[in-house]
Amino acid sequence: MTLDPLSRMAVLNGTDKFGYHCYTPNYHKLFHRWRDRELKILEIGVGGYQDEDRGGQSLATWRDYFPKAQVTGIDIQKKVLDFGPRVAIRQGSQVDPDFFAALVAERGPFDLIVDDGSHRNEHVVETFRLLFPTLKPGGIYVVEDVQTSFMPRFGGSLDLAQPNSVGFFRDLIAAPPAGVTAMERFHNMVAIHKAGGPDAGLDRSTAATLPGTGAKVRRLSAAHATPESWRRAFAELPERALLVLDGQPGPALLADLLARFVEVDHREIRHNFPKATPDPVATQLYGIERHAEGWVLIKAPNDYPSNFAFDIDHPQAQATCAAIEAILRETPTEEGLVHYAGLVTAERGREAARDWVAQLDRMEATARQYFLLSGGLAQRDRQLDRAAQVFARALVHFPNDPGFALALGSVLLAQGRAEDAGHAIAAPLLAHPRDANLHLLMARIADAQDEEAQSIDHATKAVTYSPVPKKPRAQAVLGELLVKADRLDEAEAALTAAVADDSRHAARAWRMLSDLHARRGERESALAAADRATDASPSTREYRDWRAKLAG
Numbered sequence: 001m002t003l004d005p006l007s008r009m010a011v012l013n014g015t016d017k018f019g020y021h022c023y024t025p026n027y028h029k030l031f032h033r034w035r036d037r038e039l040k041i042l043e044i045g046v047g048g049y050q051d052e053d054r055g056g057q058s059l060a061t062w063r064d065y066f067p068k069a070q071v072t073g074i075d076i077q078k079k080v081l082d083f084g085p086r087v088a089i090r091q092g093s094q095v096d097p098d099f100f101a102a103l104v105a106e107r108g109p110f111d112l113i114v115d116d117g118s119h120r121n122e123h124v125v126e127t128f129r130l131l132f133p134t135l136k137p138g139g140i141y142v143v144e145d146v147q148t149s150f151m152p153r154f155g156g157s158l159d160l161a162q163p164n165s166v167g168f169f170r171d172l173i174a175a176p177p178a179g180v181t182a183m184e185r186f187h188n189m190v191a192i193h194k195a196g197g198p199d200a201g202l203d204r205s206t207a208a209t210l211p212g213t214g215a216k217v218r219r220l221s222a223a224h225a226t227p228e229s230w231r232r233a234f235a236e237l238p239e240r241a242l243l244v245l246d247g248q249p250g251p252a253l254l255a256d257l258l259a260r261f262v263e264v265d266h267r268e269i270r271h272n273f274p275k276a277t278p279d280p281v282a283t284q285l286y287g288i289e290r291h292a293e294g295w296v297l298i299k300a301p302n303d304y305p306s307n308f309a310f311d312i313d314h315p316q317a318q319a320t321c322a323a324i325e326a327i328l329r330e331t332p333t334e335e336g337l338v339h340y341a342g343l344v345t346a347e348r349g350r351e352a353a354r355d356w357v358a359q360l361d362r363m364e365a366t367a368r369q370y371f372l373l374s375g376g377l378a379q380r381d382r383q384l385d386r387a388a389q390v391f392a393r394a395l396v397h398f399p400n401d402p403g404f405a406l407a408l409g410s411v412l413l414a415q416g417r418a419e420d421a422g423h424a425i426a427a428p429l430l431a432h433p434r435d436a437n438l439h440l441l442m443a444r445i446a447d448a449q450d451e452e453a454q455s456i457d458h459a460t461k462a463v464t465y466s467p468v469p470k471k472p473r474a475q476a477v478l479g480e481l482l483v484k485a486d487r488l489d490e491a492e493a494a495l496t497a498a499v500a501d502d503s504r505h506a507a508r509a510w511r512m513l514s515d516l517h518a519r520r521g522e523r524e525s526a527l528a529a530a531d532r533a534t535d536a537s538p539s540t541r542e543y544r545d546w547r548a549k550l551a552g
Contacts, residue, residue, distance in 0.1 A: 001323040004028040009064045011327045014339030015057035019324060020307035022316070023144060024061075026186045026287075030140060031065070031112065039069040040136075042103075042110040044094050044127065045117040046075035053398070054368055056081045056089070057335060058116065063087050072107045074099075076118075094118065095126045104134045113141045119148040121155040122163040128192075132179070138197015143169070147188045147268035147306055158273045165190075166265070170258050173290050185261050185288045188268070188306055215240050222247040222294055227256040230297070231281060237299050239284075245295040257295060261288050264302065271309040312347040332359060338367045350377045366397050375407055387411045392424075400431040402438055409441050418448040436466040440477055447481060456481050463494070472503040480512045488516055499532075507536035511543055518550065526550055 003011075003018075006028040010018040017023040041062055048055025059073045060083050071087045073079075079089045088107065092099035094117045104110070113135055115127055124143055132141050148154035149166035160167030169190045173183045182193040218233055222245040230253070234243050249257060263269065264285060266278035286300035304320075305311040312321065321343075328336050341356035350357075350373075357377055360370050371394035378387035391408035398404055405428035412421035422445045429438045439462040446455035459478035466474045475498035482491035495516065498509035514529035530547040537543060 001319045003323055003327070004032075006031070006061070006065050007323075008327060009061050010058075011324050011340075012331060012333045012336045013057045013060040013064065014333070014335035014337075015061050016307065016339070017058055017061070017144075019320060019339065019343055020310055021144075021188065022304045022320065023186075023189060026189055026191075027142070030142065030184070030191055034112070035066055036068060037066075037111075039066055039111040040108055041066065041069050041071045041112045041114075042108070042131075043071070043073045043114045043116060045115070046073045046077075046079050046081070046089055047116075048077075048079070050077050051368065052078050052080045055079060056083060056087075057339070058114075059083055059087050059089070060335070070107070072103070072110075074103065095123055095130070097130055100130050100134070109134055109136050111136050111139045113139070115141075115143045116145065119145045119154055121149060121165050124148075124165040125163040125168045128168070132192065132194070135194050136196075137194055139194045141192045141194070143190045145188055145306075146190055147265045147308060150265065150268050150272045151308070152272070156272075158269070158276060160262070166262055170261050173261060174254065174258055176290065182289065182291045185264050186286065187264055187302055187304055215242055217242045217244060219244045219246055221245075222249040222253065225249065225253055227253060234281065234284075234297060234299060239300055241299045243297040243299065245297070247294055249295070257288065260285055260297075264288065267303065268306060268308060310347065312343075328356075332363070334360065334363055334365045334367055334370070337363075338365065338369045338373070341373050342369055345373060345376075350380050353377070368394075368398060371397075371404065379411065384411050384415050388415070395424075395428075400428040402428050402432045402435045405429075406437050406441055409438075409445065413441070413445055413448065418445050421445050422449075434465045436462045436470065436474060439465065440474060443477060443481065447484075452481075452485050456485065472498045472501060472509070473505045476505045476509040476512070479509060483512050483516050483519070486519070488519060491516055502536075507533050507540065507543065510536060511546065514546065514550070523550070 004025055007018045007024040010024045043058060043062065046055040046059065047057065056073065056079065059071055062069065062071045063083055063086055069086065073089045074092055074094065075089065076093055078091050081089060090103060092103065113131055115124060117123060117127065128141065135141055143165060146165045149156045149160060149164050150158065156164060162168065172180065176183065179195050180192055181195040184191040216238060218237060218241070220230060220233055220243065225245055230243060230245065237243060260279065260281065263278040263282040266282035269276050269278055283303050284299055284301065285297060286302045287298035289296040301316065304316045305314045311317060324340055328340060337356055337360050341353045341360065344353040344356060353373065354377065357373050361374060371390055375387050375390040375394070378390055388408060388411045391404050391411060394404040395401060395408060405425045409421040409425040412424055422442070425438055425441060429435065429442060432438060439458045443455045443458035443462065446458060456478070459474065459481050462474040463471060463478055475494045479491045479495035479498060482494060495509045495513045499506045510529050510533035514526045514533060517526035517529055527550050530543065530550055533543045534547055
């Protein structure tokens with residue numbers, strides 16, 4: 001598998017635009033003529049979620065791919081990242097018109113805009129309405145991850161009820177307004193070309209599509225073509241070929257092309273709506289373009305598994321992984337190794353990523369994700385001293401980070417070093433006094449040191465600070481500590497609340513309720529609660545033994 005320059009840079013910078021996705025070959029097709037221009041680029045969404053120090057891999061990739069460009073990233077979260085003088089990050093909402101007006105005045109107008117933001121359908125549509133008018137004439141606006149159009153949790157649906165990203169752009173390509181000179185559709189992507197630039201036109205696009213492949217091109221008259229005739233012509237083409245429909249289609253052909261536009265994301269449609277039946281041609285319809293002079297249908301395999309339903313054993317994903325590995329063996333970078341080790345860990349488990357993590361160990365990597373990978377592997381191997389060293393080093397680079405403090409404290413407690421564990425999380429807890437997980441760990445540490453009042457106090461705070469879906473865990477811990485303190489009425493209230501929603505922590509709560517009833521001499525209630533514990537977790541020997549003890 002030969003990679004284009006942009007895909008190679010994506011691997012080295014560790015962005016998921018190549019790997020979990022296969023976006024960069026399409027970006028290279030769209031942008032390769034722009035590489036040496038002095039550009040202003042905007043990307044919506046820096047990545048890294050709420051962590052100030054995480055994300056920005058794609059900003060680094062654009063920086064490297066466009067050596068003369070000024071690159072701007074925006075994110076709803078605060079980001080403290082340095083990618084050199086040509087890259088700037090601003091904090092703001094992708095649906096805030098005042099923020100965008102100020103941003104365009106400061107950093108724009110932009111030649112290229114990439115929406116890799118929230119992926120919520122209503123946000124995608126509104127952002128396009130706000131920003132496309134500000135795009136420079138001849139510029140390109142790209143929306144990533146439009147497969148969320150078919151994901152209900154992102155506001156998507158099968159009927160594309162508005163606001164819906166794919167539905168919105170389907171309607172746009174059906175009747176492009178005066179400011180849109182061309183549109184292109186790839187798997188999970190849509191690109192909109194603004195009128196006024198020198199690169200528009202069917203012939204230029206055809207020459208740019210699959211550049212350097214010598215792709216076969218077949219042409220049909222759109223005025224005379226039908227849904228059946230273009231399919232016959234398309235079927236006769238070899239892979240990596242183009243079917244050009246010259247002119248604009250009539251109503252029947254247009255309706256068919258619009259349906260094919262939607263079904264480019266056939267994998268995600270079937271994943272989210274198993275009863276849906278996309279047209280079989282979708283698996284070979286790699287892309288669809290509309291220009292003023294006609295349409296282009298790109299024939300190539302279109303079955304890459306996206307990150308929302310990633311399948312590392314899929315042949316195309318395997319080829320992608322092999323290409324990534326070849327690049328990283330030749331040119332290992334911390335960013336690339338961290339991203340790929342994370343992908344392998346997520347898809348195949350920690351053992352499969354061992355060699356990649358070991359390479360990061362030797363590099364003395366400092367990325368947040370590296371510490372999670374290396375420390376997690378050490379824990380899996382029961383190398384607790386090694387895990388403690390990794391997480392302690394992580395806290396040097398990320399002081400008072402609650403996640404690393406939790407990891408280090410848990411490892412130290414598992415080693416029987418309760419006092420050291422308490423010291424490890426004391427400062428992070430002061431810095432994050434409402435962190436429920438740290439309070440839960442401190443409750444366990446205090447319990448190990450027979451500090452009853454402190455353990456109950458921290459568990460109580462954990463219940464208070466836990467979001468509703470996570471309260472049962474804290475309630476179960478609090479209830480167990482209260483049973484141990486023989487404060488049975490309070491314990492019963494906490495444990496009853498813990499089992500109310502039948503969460504994964506219910507088994508432990510039922511076990512402690514059984515203990516509580518046994519302490520009161522309520523044998524039948526104790527047996528009933530023990531039965532609930534064993535039903536919830538049949539493989540837990542402690543629960544079975546406790547049930548047998550009660551019955552005997």
